Amino acid sequence: MYVAVKGGERAIDNAHSWLAEERRGDTDIAELSIAQIREQLSIAVNRVMAEGSLYDPDLAALAIKQARGDMIEAIFLIRAYRTTLPRIGHSKPVDTGAMACDRRISATFKDAPGGQVLGPTFDYTHRLLDFKLAAEGELPETPKDAPLKGDMPRITEFLNRDGLIQSEDRGDETPPDMTRQPMEYPANRALRLQALTRGDEGFVLAMAYSTQRGYAKNHPFVGELRIGTVGVEMDIPELGFSVEIGELTLSECETVNQFTGSKTEPPQFTRGYGLVFGQSERKAISMALVDRALRWEELGEDNKGAPAQDEEFVLSHADNIQASGFLEHIKLPHYVDFQSELELVRKIRAEAMGAHREAAE
Amino acid sequence: MTIQTTETEARRAWMGLLAKAAPARLDALLGEVGDLPDFTWLRRPEAGGVMVRGRMGGTGQPFNLGEMTVTRCALQIAGGAVGHAYVQGRDKRHAEQAALVDALMQTERASDLRRTVLDRLAAERAARAEGRAAKAAATRVDFFTMVRGED
Numbered sequence: 331m332y333v334a335v336k337g338g339e340r341a342i343d344n345a346h347s348w349l350a351e352e353r354r355g356d357t358d359i360a361e362l363s364i365a366q367i368r369e370q371l372s373i374a375v376n377r378v379m380a381e382g383s384l385y386d387p388d389l390a391a392l393a394i395k396q397a398r399g400d401m402i403e404a405i406f407l408i409r410a411y412r413t414t415l416p417r418i419g420h421s422k423p424v425d426t427g428a429m430a431c432d433r434r435i436s437a438t439f440k441d442a443p444g445g446q447v448l449g450p451t452f453d454y455t456h457r458l459l460d461f462k463l464a465a466e467g468e469l470p471e472t473p474k475d476a477p478l479k480g481d482m483p484r485i486t487e488f489l490n491r492d493g494l495i496q497s498e499d500r501g502d503e504t505p506p507d508m509t510r511q512p513m514e515y516p517a518n519r520a521l522r523l524q525a526l527t528r529g530d531e532g533f534v535l536a537m538a539y540s541t542q543r544g545y546a547k548n549h550p551f552v553g554e555l556r557i558g559t560v561g562v563e564m565d566i567p568e569l570g571f572s573v574e575i576g577e578l579t580l581s582e583c584e585t586v587n588q589f590t591g592s593k594t595e596p597p598q599f600t601r602g603y604g605l606v607f608g609q610s611e612r613k614a615i616s617m618a619l620v621d622r623a624l625r626w627e628e629l630g631e632d633n634k635g636a637p638a639q640d641e642e643f644v645l646s647h648a649d650n651i652q653a654s655g656f657l658e659h660i661k662l663p664h665y666v667d668f669q670s671e672l673e674l675v676r677k678i679r680a681e682a683m684g685a686h687r688e689a690a691e
Numbered sequence: 692m693t694i695q696t697t698e699t700e701a702r703r704a705w706m707g708l709l710a711k712a713a714p715a716r717l718d719a720l721l722g723e724v725g726d727l728p729d730f731t732w733l734r735r736p737e738a739g740g741v742m743v744r745g746r747m748g749g750t751g752q753p754f755n756l757g758e759m760t761v762t763r764c765a766l767q768i769a770g771g772a773v774g775h776a777y778v779q780g781r782d783k784r785h786a787e788q789a790a791l792v793d794a795l796m797q798t799e800r801a802s803d804l805r806r807t808v809l810d811r812l813a814a815e816r817a818a819r820a821e822g823r824a825a826k827a828a829a830t831r832v833d834f835f836t837m838v839r840g841e842d
Binding site for chain 2: 379380383384385386388389412415416417418419420421422423424426427430431432433440441445446447448449450472473474475476477478484486498499500501502503504505506507508509519520521523524527528561562564566568569571572573574575576577578580582584601603605607
């Protein structure tokens with residue numbers, strides 16, 4: 331018989347005190363500042379902002395420090411904080427065509443107007459540990475060139491001119507918001523994109539990879555990948571006009587996918603789209619591939635039963651806070667649950683043993 | 692363009708500049724302006740979230756991308772001008788100072804503020820953007836043909 335008890339307050343308090351000490355580590359080593367994390371671990375900060383679904387580099391850096399670098403814990407802290415913020419409103423859709431690009435590449439058109447601009451990329455590094463970083467060193471000067479003048483037109487617009495790619499219908503429908511209403515299936519593309527952009531990078535990457543390996547294959551090319559800053563504009567009702575309220579760094583990926591046509595669509599290229607907070611290109615490309623795979627129904631493609639085509643499977647498992655919340659709760663006390671299971675097993679076992687004995691006699 | 696839309700465009704420009712300014716820099720520049728007027732709050736600084744939207748494929752229907760932090764406030768200075776601010780981040784003093792500049796830009800001190808604060812914020816911003824664009828330009832790939840196959 332199990333009797334419900336309470337307790338553990340002292341143990342919990344002491345555990346948290348020790349956690350704070352372990353977080354700080356060796357006090358002979360200088361403490362990390364929020365600004366150091368924000369400036370020098372910026373890709374980590376970007377991931378916490380993207381999956382925390384809140385753009386605020388200082389808060390994300392604080393969360394990383396508090397979580398001792400546990401990214402999902404940091405994302406959890408941001409999600410929890412986010413719920414305390416009053417919603418002031420929503421922005422106008424950002425114009426990524428007007429992005430001030432740090433990076434812009436196309437894997438489909440070598441001579442794209444505006445050129446192939448590599449930006450501060452890990453690509454083409456040899457992935458050899460750089461021991462110079464282990465010692466303090468002087469920073470070499472970054473080369474400069476005359477800034478590029480003129481636009482960087484969207485690559486997909488070239489294809490669009492000839493009708494070779496499915497066009498996006500511009501509109502101003504109010505999109506559903508999964509932070510305000512519970513998810514409902516079937517979800518439309520706007521809801522899918524919202525869930526994917528805040529989804530776990532590892533999960534979205536794995537789903538995208540599965541499509542490349544043949545599960546709902548859709549032959550993606552990176553039509554364009556761009557990273558840079560965009561202004562965010564919002565209508566201010568009390569003023570009667572819109573103003574810029576800030577600017578964000580975003581990563582955008584447009585894929586161009588082979589498409590042989592279907593019952594409803596002519597042969598043409600189709601699109602997948604990824605847009606993510608911060609410099610997060612692996613996530614942006616992954617998102618575009620998964621977006622494209624999930625569009626099978628509207629494009630009249632066959633359902634091949636691939637995981638990446640199953641919207642409910644993808645969207646309901648993409649969120650690492652929901653996932654880790656449910657997963658990790660099983661380590662919390664389940665004494666009463668388990669006691670009942672234990673009694674049940676004992677009872678069934680006794681019956682089974684009894685039946686066995688009877689059969690033997 | 693009518694006078695009113697010209698005024699609105701000018702105000703949109705300075706409000707946007709103030710929203711994106713680094714709080715410490717705005718504070719330093721405002722310190723050079725001299726006496727700042729007394730004011731009463733119409734809306735005390737309040738931090739909140741704004742849901743940022745994107746467009747599918749960059750040009751299609753809108754979707755919700757995620758929130759950003761924004762602080763807003765409104766105040767009225769002696770003399771009656773009302774200043775509004777919507778600034779990026781959670782810095783209440785940033786919002787207060789942006790609203791003060793917005794109010795003062797509607798008074799006879801406008802040209803002083805433009806010279807001391809806004810023009811310098813704009814110039815520093817342009818220089819930063821130019822610096823990044825120059826670094827990006829240096830990473831542009833120049834292709835050259837090695838061997839042509841048809842010979």
